[in-house]
Amino acid sequence: MEFRLAISSMIKFTNVSKEYKIDEGYTFFALKKVNLEIKEKEFVSIMGPSGSGKSTLMHLIGLLDRPTNGQIYIANKEISKISDDEISRLRNEFVGFVFQQFNLISKLTVFENVVLPTIYSRRSLDFSPQERTLEILTKFGLKDKINSYPNKLSGGQQQRVAMARALIMKPRLILADEPTGNLDSKTGHEIMMLLEKLNKEEKITIVLVTHEVDIAKYAKRTIKIRDGMIEN
Amino acid sequence: MKNFIFIFKSAIEDFSRNKLRTFLTSLGILIGIFAVVVLMALGLGLKKYISDQFETMGKNSLFLVPGRVLSGGSFTGSVSSVSGRFDDRDLQTLKKINNIIGVAPLAFKSTKIKGLLKEDYGDIMFSSETFADIMGLEIDTGRFFDKSDVSKKTKVIVIGSKIATDYYGSIEEAIGKKITIDNVKFTIIGVTKSKGGGGMGGFDYDKYLFAPYTTGFIFNPDKRFFRLSVKVKNENYISQVKEDIKKEFLKRYKDEEFSIVEPTELMSAITSIFSVLNLILVAIAAISLLVGGIGIMNIMYVTVSDRIKEIGIRRALGARKSDISYQFLAESVLLSSIGGLLGLGFAYLGVLLAESFFPAYIDLLTVIIALGVSSAIGITFGVFPARKAANLEPVEVIRYE
Known part of the structure; x- marks a missing residue:
């Protein structure tokens, strides 16, 4: 416990609520006064049934959404106080996303998909985007697919392309939203092993959203969520 | 980037x-x-x-036409009426005005023209030796008629290049030949350089014949002119000359009976x-x-x-x-x-x-x-x-x- 406190805070939620106005007079509370903290280099899974609010939580951690109430600190920065452009910059440099639907851009080749985040970077990079793209894709066994389009690839290959894209900007956090949801269990476990390796070897913080128990087992800590609240 | x-x-x-x-x-x-x-x-x-088209008219020219042509830079009403024509007296008036270096009256005649190869209706412009300069006509072969041709009423004629080829076969063939205009024989002394043009209301000078206005009085017994053109010494005198002409002409005509037109004004x-x-x-x-x-x-x-x-x-x-x-x-x-x-x-x-x-x-x-x-x-x-x-x-x- 003491050793954990020494590690700096990656994500911190204090009394975070998220409400959606469905109709006039009816409000849906997706998250209710959530408090949580994820520290650097952790591998955390967020589990919960559908409709529990885990996707909302994921979107808030990934800076894709802003809370209705409460504070979110990313690397000790309070995100409600920063501009949209600054949030875009954080998404670009700080977070890497891996989605259930892979979310590759179908009209771009594998190579172009992976290199895309570097296009949106406004700072000078300490690596060559082309070389790094090639390097990661080679490591993931996709070297011969760099000029293919995503629809010519298997699910496992597409998810590896998505992982390569998540890694290109050397993020400190990877957010994986049901990354195995569209894969068979063998491929799913391969992807999870890859995430595990990234956490162990490259010290990247990983937040995994899943509803599968044996997938959640890869994480060192599990946060359970139900009806918009964290279960203890 | x-x-x-x-x-x-x-x-x-x-x-x-x-x-x-x-x-x-x-x-x-x-x-x-x-x-x-x-x-x-x-x-x-x-x-x-x-x-x-206006460029060819030569610089520093003024045109006198009967009736109202321009008022405040735009067209108004009719261009001319048959009754409102100038005569020899107006020509003499112009010659007396300072800083005018040449006057070219203009009379038209459309009649039967007989050459070596052809006999057909054509148009003759009768004017003075200044005409070529004012209208920007250039001579291809031979010469334009001169002052003495005008004063002696010589029966000489300058023809357009198209007329030369149509009636004589070529420019060279036409020079020195006789041409019959309404039973009067003229000697061809020059052929003008082809200018092209024509169409859209402009003159196609290649199809015209030009002769001294004094000789033209044969066909024009009441000595009337359709237009009077004036060549001014240089552009500094244009407005002064314009004023002087107006003053002199107002002695004889009413204000609306004549117009003094600058080509540039007309063009704009x-x-x-x-x-x-x-x-x-x-x-x-x-x-x-x-x-x-x-x-x-x-x-x-x-x-x-x-x-x-x-x-x-x-x-x-x-x-x-x-x-x-x-x-x-x-x-x-x-x-x-x-x-x-x-x-x-x-x-x-x-x-x-x-x-x-x-x-x-x-x-x-x-x-x-x-x-x-x-x-x-x-x-x-x-x-x-x-x-x-x-x-x-x-x-x-x-x-x-």
Whole structure:
């Protein structure tokens, strides 16, 4: 416990609520006064049934959404106080996303998909985007697919392309939203092993959203969520 | 910079995948730019044609015509009436005014002309030795009649190049030959250089014959002139001479019975009428540009809806609102520029075709305007769809299926 406190805070939620106005007079509370903290280099899974609010939580951690109430600190920065452009910059440099639907851009080749985040970077990079793209894709066994389009690839290959894209900007956090949801269990476990390796070897913080128990087992800590609240 | 190259590259790749849609979308702009450029080219050509016509009239000339021609720089009413013609007395009046170095009266005669090869109706202009200078006529072979021809009433004649070839076969054959005009024999002493022209109300001097006005009194017993032209010493004297002529002529005529016209004044009046007409036509054609722009806007809105997922992914990867906005703006600008370039290309072909029977040309300004306007349309009509795309909430679009 003491050793954990020494590690700096990656994500911190204090009394975070998220409400959606469905109709006039009816409000849906997706998250209710959530408090949580994820520290650097952790591998955390967020589990919960559908409709529990885990996707909302994921979107808030990934800076894709802003809370209705409460504070979110990313690397000790309070995100409600920063501009949209600054949030875009954080998404670009700080977070890497891996989605259930892979979310590759179908009209771009594998190579172009992976290199895309570097296009949106406004700072000078300490690596060559082309070389790094090639390097990661080679490591993931996709070297011969760099000029293919995503629809010519298997699910496992597409998810590896998505992982390569998540890694290109050397993020400190990877957010994986049901990354195995569209894969068979063998491929799913391969992807999870890859995430595990990234956490162990490259010290990247990983937040995994899943509803599968044996997938959640890869994480060192599990946060359970139900009806918009964290279960203890 | 890398961002812009990437954006344009992916837009072009997108278009090449959707060639038909790209073409149809830019068709409106194509037609609009085509119409505007062609009309501008015709307008420019016409303007140049008119100024060329006046250019030949020689500098520092003034024309006296019966009736009212110009008032305040525009045309009014009738040009002339048969009754209101000048005579020899007016000619003498002009000769007495200071700083006039030459006077050329003008009388017309349309009659039967008999040459070596042909007998047909033709037109003769009777004037003085100054006429060639004032009208900008040049001699190809031989000479123009001179002062002594005028004072001695010699039966000499200068003919247009077309008359020479029609009636004698060639210019060389015509020189020195006799030509019969209404049973009076004239000696051909010169042939004018071909000027072209004619059509649209201008004279085709190649088809005219020119003889001393004094000799012409044979056919013109009451010695009346259709027009009097004056050559002024230099341009500094033009307004003074104009005043002097007016003063002298008012002694004999009423103000509305004669007009003193400067060719440049006449030219600007004619040009301004054509310019206004041309502007109206161009404005009508520009409406199709507006329609084309709306077409692009419509397609861009469709594109934004089609690509909501893509926008979400790009935002998740760190694209700013402005990155998304530029991406869609680049596409609409490219779409309209493609239309503009194609329209310009077709207009160029159209002008090449038209050139043979109508003066028309495209100048650099027209090209700049065409391309500027088409990209401006892309920006104007692309801005709203681009803003819509940029303002989509990432969380909404990432969830979108």
